[in-house]
Amino acid sequence: MDEVMQLKTDLHRLTVELIGGCKYCSMISTNVEFRTPIYCTKFTGAIHPTCVDVNTCLACQEYKNH
Ligand code: SF4
Numbered sequence: 001m002d003e004v005m006q007l008k009t010d011l012h013r014l015t016v017e018l019i020g021g022c023k024y025c026s027m028i029s030t031n032v033e034f035r036t037p038i039y040c041t042k043f044t045g046a047i048h049p050t051c052v053d054v055n056t057c058l059a060c061q062e063y064k065n066h
Contacts, residue, residue, distance in 0.1 A: 008032040015054050022063035 001009070012032045019025055019038055026049050029037035038057060039049035057063055 005032075011054070012037070019054070019057045019063050021066055022057070023065070024062055 009032055012028075012030075015037065016028050020028060022040075024040050024042035025038055026041050026046060027039040029039075031037065036051040036053045038052045038054070040052045040056075041049045042060070042062060044050050
């Protein structure tokens with residue numbers, strides 16, 4: 001695996017660990033190439049989740065409220 005792919009895989013794993021527990025996160029795409037893999041229901045509801053990136057979650061910080 002090349003270094004870029006390794007970094008993407010690591011970032012994806014960290015994303016799942018950090019954001020996966022957020023009560024508004026309904027799914028995280030398994031595609032490590034997808035730039036907005038987090039399906040967030042906070043803003044648009046469970047039926048139409050918003051696809052967001054890690055930076056959005058870091059700014060939002062809702063994932064800290066377990
Ligand atoms: S944007 Fe906020 S509410 Fe949505 S999944 Fe990320 S941390 Fe949770």
